[in-house]
Amino acid sequence: MLARYAQYGGIEAGGTKFVCAIGDASLSLLERIEFPTTTPAETIGRAIEFFRSRAGNDGLTALGIGSFGPVDPRPGSPTWGYITTTPKEGWQHTDFAGSLRRALDVPVGFDTDTNAAALGEGALGAAKGLHTFAYLTIGTGIGGGALVGGVRIHGLLHPEMGHMRLPRAEGDKFEGVCPFHGDCFEGMASGPALRARAGGPPDRLPADHQIWTNMVHYLSAALVNIACVLSPQRIILGGGVMHQRHLFPRIRRRVQHLLADYLQSPEIVNHPETFIVPPGLGDDAGVIGALALARHAAGGDIDQE
Amino acid sequence: MLARYAQYGGIEAGGTKFVCAIGDASLSLLERIEFPTTTPAETIGRAIEFFRSRAGNDGLTALGIGSFGPVDPRPGSPTWGYITTTPKEGWQHTDFAGSLRRALDVPVGFDTDTNAAALGEGALGAAKGLHTFAYLTIGTGIGGGALVGGVRIHGLLHPEMGHMRLPRAEGDKFEGVCPFHGDCFEGMASGPALRARAGGPPDRLPADHQIWTNMVHYLSAALVNIACVLSPQRIILGGGVMHQRHLFPRIRRRVQHLLADYLQSPEIVNHPETFIVPPGLGDDAGVIGALALARHAAGGDIDQE
Numbered sequence: 001m002l003a004r005y006a007q008y009g010g011i012e013a014g015g016t017k018f019v020c021a022i023g024d025a026s027l028s029l030l031e032r033i034e035f036p037t038t039t040p041a042e043t044i045g046r047a048i049e050f051f052r053s054r055a056g057n058d059g060l061t062a063l064g065i066g067s068f069g070p071v072d073p074r075p076g077s078p079t080w081g082y083i084t085t086t087p088k089e090g091w092q093h094t095d096f097a098g099s100l101r102r103a104l105d106v107p108v109g110f111d112t113d114t115n116a117a118a119l120g121e122g123a124l125g126a127a128k129g130l131h132t133f134a135y136l137t138i139g140t141g142i143g144g145g146a147l148v149g150g151v152r153i154h155g156l157l158h159p160e161m162g163h164m165r166l167p168r169a170e171g172d173k174f175e176g177v178c179p180f181h182g183d184c185f186e187g188m189a190s191g192p193a194l195r196a197r198a199g200g201p202p203d204r205l206p207a208d209h210q211i212w213t214n215m216v217h218y219l220s221a222a223l224v225n226i227a228c229v230l231s232p233q234r235i236i237l238g239g240g241v242m243h244q245r246h247l248f249p250r251i252r253r254r255v256q257h258l259l260a261d262y263l264q265s266p267e268i269v270n271h272p273e274t275f276i277v278p279p280g281l282g283d284d285a286g287v288i289g290a291l292a293l294a295r296h297a298a299g300g301d302i303d304q305e
Numbered sequence: 306m307l308a309r310y311a312q313y314g315g316i317e318a319g320g321t322k323f324v325c326a327i328g329d330a331s332l333s334l335l336e337r338i339e340f341p342t343t344t345p346a347e348t349i350g351r352a353i354e355f356f357r358s359r360a361g362n363d364g365l366t367a368l369g370i371g372s373f374g375p376v377d378p379r380p381g382s383p384t385w386g387y388i389t390t391t392p393k394e395g396w397q398h399t400d401f402a403g404s405l406r407r408a409l410d411v412p413v414g415f416d417t418d419t420n421a422a423a424l425g426e427g428a429l430g431a432a433k434g435l436h437t438f439a440y441l442t443i444g445t446g447i448g449g450g451a452l453v454g455g456v457r458i459h460g461l462l463h464p465e466m467g468h469m470r471l472p473r474a475e476g477d478k479f480e481g482v483c484p485f486h487g488d489c490f491e492g493m494a495s496g497p498a499l500r501a502r503a504g505g506p507p508d509r510l511p512a513d514h515q516i517w518t519n520m521v522h523y524l525s526a527a528l529v530n531i532a533c534v535l536s537p538q539r540i541i542l543g544g545g546v547m548h549q550r551h552l553f554p555r556i557r558r559r560v561q562h563l564l565a566d567y568l569q570s571p572e573i574v575n576h577p578e579t580f581i582v583p584p585g586l587g588d589d590a591g592v593i594g595a596l597a598l599a600r601h602a603a604g605g606d607i608d609q610e
Contacts, residue, residue, distance in 0.1 A: 132459065149454075149458075149459070152454075153437070154536065155436070155535060155538050156437070156537060156573075157536050159533060160536070161534055164529070164533045165471065165472050165563065167470050167473060168472060224468075224469070225469045225534065226534055227461075228468050229451075229464055229466055229534040231458055231459065231462050258470065259468075265461050267461060
């Protein structure tokens with residue numbers, strides 16, 4: 001049973017900024033704050049201060065965290081709740097969830113930022129009512145989360161969809177920006193890759209520029225591969241790069257073409273605009289998903305069906 | 306409750322042959338028969354005859370089918386249990402599971418051949434005790450099945466892992482044999498692709514031949530992509546091509562290399578031989594998985610945990 005007036009805390013922890021929020025049992029946002037990600041001590045300290053000062057007399061019922069990574073989300077692991085081998089300086093091997101659990105003394109739910117965003121979109125956004133779908137964010141990095149039959153993907157660790165290997169676009173000589181793999185998906189199509197291709201902010205590029213054609217190539221190939229492995233009912237595409245809305249119809253057409261006549265589901269053949277969609281919650285998907293993680297940690301239900 | 310002496314029927318339906326078996330509640334094979342896949346009427350007729358004649362006085366408790374595809378495995382769909390848009394002549398839009406349910410009057414469980422094989426490996430084989438893993442078969446076609454948190458992947462339809470798009474191996478000019486997509490994973494690395502590359506049976510190629518190097522390239526890229534999307538605890542590689550056991554150590558080394566230092570789980574870094582493995586049930590994974598589907602259809606439990 002959930003308390004009637006349960007109050008949940010949520011943290012969407014990104015490499016650039018933290019979003020902290022307090023929400024109710026329906027995941028409505030009651031309070032929300034953003035601040036930059038600096039050192040772990042300072043940043044986690046600010047989050048603790050926010051929840052202590054704003055959660056009222058009864059305090060939080062539970063806390064949920066959706067974090068940049070890689071993280072260890074495996075319950076029972078000695079490093080559960082840690083950010084592990086991240087390239088983000090100072091954050092390697094940080095006991096993130098444990099620090100908050102000790103400071104606030106509440107149950108803590110913990111997952112990747114993208115699994116949290118997928119949860120948020122499933123609870124209140126563009127994947128409401130679906131049981132199997134993926135959420136992909138194309139921004140500073142590329143990450144993916146997914147629910148399969150209502151269950152978040154964990155397994156060995158968590159998805160790392162940004163590090164898939166994709167065929168090169170014809171004639172594309174760009175070497176890629178991923179420090180680990182060079183020309184993986186993230187290396188070829190993240191925000192920094194786009195900026196490096198454009199030699200600056202890409203906003204002024206005309207919509208028919210070859211750079212966009214290449215971006216459509218990689219994004220479509222990645223979506224085809226996700227569709228082939230996960231068979232999602234829908235794929236949500238978020239993140240800063242996807243603010244370029246002209247990419248959506250082009251990606252839909254190309255995914256249709258690449259799947260040819262093989263996956264003959266009406267969703268792909270006749271309604272690609274319902275198969276590949278922007279987030280329903282915009283930039284709040286992650287923090288609402290974090291609230292859903294908190295609700296789950298308190299014993300409430302998060303998942304679809 | 307399961308009957309004490311439940312008797313399950315299982316069909317592994319391949320494009321070349323059918324394997325039918327009768328098993329007990331522990332999924333031990335009591336009877337087993339194989340025959341070639343000809344027309345639907347003749348082939349399904351032989352299966353019905355086998356189960357009618359061999360299931361004894363009490364008949365079957367339930368039947369499970371793992372089928373070549375594409376199929377419709379969605380419960381409640383008007384075409385549930387159908388083989389749909391298969392290239393296999395005469396089998397398009399065949400009401401496979403429905404025909405058997407009407408003839409035998411028992412509950413029928415139905416899924417893809419590879420989801421069934423994944424189930425079999427999870428119940429008794431190389432994935433026993435794991436909750437999130439993939440089973441990939443590299444044979445006449447390339448197909449994949451998976452369990453995520455103990456749940457088989459369905460979603461929009463079912464996985465089609467053979468149709469992922471992968472980067473080309475350097476200098477590889479082979480155009481691919483997939484009738485739908487040319488140079489998708491199946492087009493480049495299935496049994497027929499291997500045979501076309503070799504200009505005949507590949508068995509006599511020396512282990513250091515460039516063709517094997519190319520095969521290792523595509524298989525490893527596919528495994529990396531599956532790892533990035535699904536985060537499986539293990540990937541099982543079966544099918545005729547993988548009888549070439551010399552491929553296993555090379556694929557393991559290359560997957561380690563491609564994941565670089567990014568996915569730092571001990572399973573991949575220190576024990577790749579436990580991450581990428583051959584099937585534990587050999588060629589019986591599919592039919593044992595079909596028996597597990599039958600047990601599930603009868604109300605018994607199939608999934609891990």
